[in-house]
Amino acid sequence: MSLLFDAVLCLLLLLGALGVVATGAARPAVIAFIGYGLLLGLAWVRLDAVDVALTEIAIGSGISGVVLLHCVRALPAPPRAPAAHxxxxxxxxxxxxxxxxxxxxAVLALPEPAPTRAADVAAALPATDLGNPVTGVLLVFRALDTLLEKVVLFLSLVGVWALSRDPACRGRPAPLSPEPAPAPSAFLARVLAPIGVLVGLYLLWAGADHPGGAFQSGAVLAAMGLLLVMGDQIRVPAAGNRSLRLLMLAGPFGFLAVGFAGWATAGVFLGYPPGAEKAVIIAVEVAITLSIAVTLALIVLGPPADEGRS
Amino acid sequence: MTGALLFGLAGAALVGCGVYGLLTASGALGRILGFNVLGGGVFLIFGAVARRGAAAGFSADPVPQALVITGIVVAFCATALAVALLVRLSTMEARAAPADAGEKET
Structure with missing residues (x-):
């Protein structure tokens, strides 16, 4: 029965992917891509990887979808392409x-029994006081990957801002929609944002022992911020805002500082002080969640406008 | 175990779809979408490998899962930067186009 469900899901995934690549028009392709991301999230649940499913749906489908839809509207209708060969x-x-x-x-020829590091993770996890093995791998055993991922996210925002016509990037990004928000959007923002913020914070708190974590939480918080912007509940913040920039830097540089402190406290880069591992890990998670939320939202909002126009 | 195999094969097929999209897309946005479909397929193969590596009480090997989470984020960063470049390019072309039209008329 479950195999039948998996087979139908795989078929739908394939149809979704074909819908993305075979549709000529941009908007239907992007909408098919959002659906494809949601189906991919379902596939991750079937593979017992709920952390990945949350990330895929929040980032791979949700925030990517907003970025791509925004791009479709900003781009002019494509000139008719010359007929391909x-x-x-x-x-x-x-x-x-x-x-x-x-x-x-290659998939059919995967070695049997499957190589795995699950036993190593299970053996080392009690030392970190965490219950969720994926959070353990992300923040302890492969912390360098996570640190560099934060740096990549930060550099991506730097790249987006570098496209601004104001070299100092002080202005406000253009609002996502030039018209005032329709009443249902404003209502939705008022009702949904408090619940969404609560869900985001829960994902952060639960991430230590259950599926969830800094990235999923940051993505939900960013989505709630964007919802408030779209519903005209808050103004798009100016890119030059000092506290905004500090929040952006807190994650990558806080994590880096903990990494260097690891030499003093644990004798190794990115080591956590023995005895206080969980407290430090949670502090790092809070800092990177805030940075992720702010950075993701700013990436979606795009480069700051000229000083004159803001 | 067969579920993992099924999703692994689906991942391979998705990579094929992504490659087709990359090769045939007429615009840059289509190529960005094709690249993302391709990435989704690669991640799904990783997911099948993680599911096969279930051991020590975990229902899937956590190491590939963590790598995929990092991969999704990095793919998003690349997509967002590419989209921002594309939008900037089209505004520059839109500004340049009226000037070209004016030159042709004179």
Missing amino acids: PMLRPLAAAIAVAIAAALAL
């Missing part, structure tokens, strides 16, 4: 099928 599509299809077939063969 008649052999292009069959040739591309042949290459795609060949790559998919090679990967499928």
Whole structure:
């Protein structure tokens, strides 16, 4: 029965992906992509990876979807493309099928029994006082990956801001919609935002022992901030705002500071002080959650406008 | 175990779809979408590997899961930057286009 469900889900995923790549128009392709992300989230739940499912739905489908839809509206209607060579599509299809077939063969030839690090994680997890193994891997065993991921996120915002025409990036990003928010959006923002903020904070708190964590929580908080902006409940913040910039930097640089302190307290970069691991891990999680929320929302809002126009 | 195998094969097929999208897309936005579909397929293969690695009381190996979470975030960063570049490029082209039209008329 569950295998039948999985097979139907895989089929829908495939149809969703074909809908994304085979649709000529931009807006239907982006909407198909959002649906594809949600189906992918369901697939992650079926693979018992609830942390990944939350991340995929929040970032891969939700926030990416907003960014892409915003882009579709900002782009002019594409000029009619010159007719592609008649052999292009069959040739591309042949290459795609060949790559998919090679990967499928590799999947079928995966070694048995499957190599795994689960036993190592299970052995080392009690020392961290965390109950969620994925949070343990993200924040302790592979903390360097997570630190660099925060830096990549920060650099992505720097890249977006570098496209502003104001070199100092002090203005406010243009509002997502030039018209005032319709009454239902304002109502939705007022009703949903408090609940959403609560859910975001719960995901952060529960992430230590249950599915959830800094990234999922930050994405939900960013979404609530964007909802308030779209509902005209708060104004888009100016990019030059000092506390905004401090919040943006708190995560990556706080994490880096803890990493350097690790040499003094635990004798190794990114080590946590023995005895106080959980307190320090939670402090790092809070800092990176705030930075993620602010950075994601600012990435969606786009480059700050010129000083003159803001 | 067969569930993991099924999703692994689906991941391979999704990579194929993504490659097709990358090769045939007429605009940059289509290529960005194709790249993301391709990435989703690669992550799903990772998910199948994680599910196969269930051991020590965990229903899936947590290490590949954590890598995929990092991967999703990095893919989002690349997408957001590409989209911002694309929007900027189109505004610059829109500003340049009226000037070109004026030159042709004279």
